[in-house]
Amino acid sequence: MGTWYHVKWSDEGLDADTEEVSSGILSKLQEVDLLMSTYKPESELSRFNQSEPDVWFALSKPTTEVFDIAHEVSQKSGGAFDVTVGKLVNMWGFGPQYKPTQVPSDQDIAKALSEVGFDVLELDTASQKIRKNTPVYVDLSAVAKGYAVDRVALYLESLGIKGYMVEVGGEVRTKGVKPDGSKWRIAVESPVVGERRVQDVLELEDMGMATSGDYRNFYEEGGIRYSHTIDPRTGRPIKHSLASVTVLDPSVGYADAWATAMMVLGEEQGFEVAVKQNMAVLFLVKDGSGFKELATPGFKKLTGMPKE
Template sequence: MFRVSLLKNWLAFFTLAILVSCSPAKPVTEQYQLNGNTMGTYYVVKFYSANMVDSDALQKKIETELELVNDLMSTYRPDSELMRFNRHSAATVFPVSTQTRTVVLEALRIAEQTQGALDVTVGPLVELWGFGARGRITQAPEPAIIAQTRAAVGYDKLQLSSEGLYKAEPTLAVDLSPIAKGFGVDQVAAILEQHSIVNYLVEIGGEMRLKGAKPDGKPWKIAIEKPLTTERATQRILVPGDIGVATSGDYRNYFEEDGVRYSHLLDPRSGKPISNRTVSVTVLHPSCMTADGYATALNVMAADDAIAFAEQHQLAVLLVQKTDVGFTELTSSAFKPYLTE
């Protein structure tokens, strides 16, 4: 009996060993990272996949898409679709691509909603203040020149129809910089999802889209930068979940004259750089393009007005203000669930 029992145990062990060896191996989840330059800044794509990914082919597809966005919307490329429209002075409709139409449509929606705090027709003012393709300046423009330039600005002078774009003012010029990076992020995220990649982080110059988690189940965490000009430091750590994130700040791109700092963020309503104490605004939204546009608009507004707007429209917003002793935060109700300890 003892021998039979031993034999049975040995046979059972042998059978189990065969079953284990024949079972398919658990797929190994690989981490991938793609890096490059676009839109005058950098891009980073991080993702995890249990399937083999041809990262070179994927990166080529991503860069082709980002190059297309530049060819359509860059103000630094004279032959971009946007710059050709800006030079178009005839009283006729200018045909535009589906991509440009999408971005302009959202820009005009946010402009109307924010009563012009976001206005992509500020192109002439951007150039006047030295923050455009023509290069920097060291002296603030004369008030008369600002007023004259501002007369040609106004989102109500830009019309979008089924045929294309139309300008009611011949010298009107559009600058999609406040929203185009976010659009680029959304386009890259769409490419990843077309390849069945559902755990990713996409960033273009600080604007992001996140989805899924890491292989150990931990969520993506991101750092919101402290608005300092002298060093890199963290203001907040966020756990955003599946969402787009955009931050607008005035603390890196500016010039000074006689002790006065002139930000690259212009208030379209005054024609001048913003003069409030807001130094950065972070917005969370399913669309990074939309988050990008709102972040700029809320940075232009007075802080109390920005938070009131966020509450009214249920936007997740973190606003950082400069004080005499450092920085203070204002958050909307919809933002609070994203804060970590």
């Protein structure tokens, strides 16, 4: 996945030793990576991308579940989230290929857009299979990392662990409390380019958290900054004042996908959709030299943030 992971757990009443638990955690992460990597040609996802259109492709249970999350978020976000955006991600230089020597032309973008659309994928969750109507390139990176957090969390729970904190590349899930009885304290990073700064600290219990932003992965060409978040509706990097989005949900895979969708939608449309879906979302919007916070009622309720 090209990132780090960090897991803490309470071993109260646990029979397994640290080495055994650590080995199990790594195996769960490697399983997701081996199935859904766009960098590994032998991964299940890579093989699907190389498969022929209109032919059913058998999926593993984990990949089926990730496609199912992606499809739901795509529908509810009006296409702002789209795993078939892979060709555009690659074209703009944020995929497994190198950065392009020049910004894509309008013609190249139009051609790639004609080969993008979550509705060209037909998923049969019961039979764990999928097919595509056109030769699309699927990139699951905006949901797989969060899903990997969920897989590790479920593994820890299967061992009887009642208190844990799992983090994979900034996506987090907690359960219970720390051994001293206090809640897990999770930082929300301030979206400042070039430095690490804490914006808020949340006390989470039995909750997942995912954050998406445009302040880490970008490049500049001709004095213009290009974000890694591509709007699948326009085929271009996003260009609005929203700097980052934090989504709270028991499912980190779900929160991960929605965080990306909200970054595409922007603060106004994203806030409207989040409230309609009764979601817990915090938007950090560029405001002069700083940022203003825009939190949904659901976020305020979960975190104890003042109503006004």
